[in-house]
Amino acid sequence: MSKTSSPESRSNSESNDDWIGELIWSLMKAVGHLLWWAILLPALSIPVAFAVWVGLTHGARAGLWTLWLTAVAYAAWAFLEPLSFTTWVIDPVRQRSLSWWRYSRNWQSVCTLNGLAAKLGDRALIPALQSVRIGTGADVLAVRVATGTSIDDWHKQAPALAAAWRADRLAIRPTTPGELRVIIMRGDALASPIRLPMPTPATPVDLRAVRVGVTESRRWWLLPVLGHHLLVAGATGAGKGSVLWSLIAGLAPEVKSGRVRLCVIDPKGGMELGAGAPLFSVFCSDVGPSAVEVLRQLVALMQARATRLRGRTRLHTPTVADPLILLVIDEIAALTAYVTDRKLCTEIEQLLGLLLSQGRAVGISVIAAVQDPAKETLPVRQLFTVRIGLRMTEATQTAMVFGQGARDAGAECDLIADSTPGVGYVMIDGTAEPVRVRAFHVTDADITHLARTFRCPPPAGGGHSRDRGSR
Secondary structure, eight states, rough: OOOOOHHHHHHHHHHHHHHHHHHHHHHHHHHHHHHHHHOOOHHHHHHHHHHHHHHHOHHHHHHEEEEEEHHHHHHHHHHHHHHHHIIIIHHHHHHHHHHHHGGGGGHHHHHHHHTOOOTTTTTEEEEEEEEEEOOOOEEEEEEEEETTTOOHHHHHHHHHHHHHTTSSSSEEEEOSSEEEEEEOOOOTTTTOOBBBOOTTTOOOOTTSSSEEETTTTTSOOOOEETTTOOEEEOOTTTTHHHHHHHHHHHHHHHHHSSEEEEEEOOTTTTTGGGGGGOSEEEEOOOOSSSHHHHHHHHHHHHHHHHHTTTTTOOOOOOOSSSSSSEEEESSSSSHHTOOHHHHHHHHHHHHHHHHHHHHHTTTTTEEEEEEEOOOTOOTTGGGGSSEEEOSSOHHHHHHHOOOOOTTTOOGGGGGGGGTTTTTTEEEEEESSSSSEEOOOBBOOHHHHHHOOOOOOOOOTTSSOOOOBSSS
16 A cells, blocks of 8 residues: 655655755855866966876875975965066956955945846846956956946946945946946055156157156156147146146256247246246236237247248147247136236237137147136137146036036046145046046245256347246
8 A cells, every 4th residue: 555745744855855956056156166266367276276186196195295395386486586476376366356355246236226237027137247457556347337227327326336345536437338447446646745856958858748747557647738738727726836837847958958938927926937937938927918918929920830831731840940839827817807908808818719729730839727717717718638627616617627527537626635736637638538647746946946957048039038027
């Protein structure tokens, strides 16, 4: 007579089957993870696999000896060739472990809690974390956004993501449609002042890449002068003078040779730039008729050069006989907005517009500093091809300098600390991403040395206008 199983026994049997199935699945996942890590870290997995093979084929003692000898060989490698050991062993382990610990292990929860995941019925669509690059001061994530979300959603959640990942700053930059790059910055490589590396008369100068400071990646910050106009915007004490003096120092050897001529207008009575007067071919310390005369002469020179070079070249090549002219204006708003004589103000705006729209090709460039970059204050701001934003008082001023979307891309000029003058962001026409930089710290002693060492030669005609308006 056959016995029928009770419901309780059938339930216990199904429970045992489920437990065994879960155990097998967990073991398979563990083996899969081990194989995956073995593929990712061959410098470690291959010696370990070889030692295990020796242990299985020749005994446990032989396997342990193999493992010990491998450890000794790796220690000798680390001692004799630390750079290659770090490249092949330490860095891959560090990259993979930190990538998992910081991002991969909680990627789904961070995206879901911040509204960056989408739902399709009961299924969650999570953004794809395509790659992670761990750096010394910043990590870079390559992400494909989830269907049903947009890159704007990521921009809106940037502060929350920075908090979730313990970041000091976070920038989100589109790369291709539907994909973006998240730059997560920890610490501040630009927190300390960078002393000016004093040039010598023999220091080579590339007018397309003048060294004026360092970038956040600790590379030289190089500014193009030839064929460009530069605008430096920042609040009082933001370090506009540091940028101007760093640029002047970078050009100083060519000033001494005569291949670069500096024409300077300092509306603050010469307080900022007056100490460097021996470097300048023209120095004007007011905003009256003398400043207008400087602009008139430059426009006349520009037009004469254009007539002479027309049909011969598209970009002037500076020489001692035909130098690059750099017009430096410390506070350009004093010329464009604060001149009470409306007729004079109109003429100044017209002359600046001509220089900014036509001067680059014939070797006349303008670098101007301004505190308030509003259109009413600086109506010609869109004619500057290189824009530098230092610390500002309002978030909207970033868009005034760089355009819409620059702040979302990381140019947070309003968040720059008061204690870091000279720190800012730079964008050059034709590039989509702002670069965080810091200008050199130029002391009064540095300026005195520059003025004494790199005096500009007199012009060919013999006359030399050093100071208009103050003497």
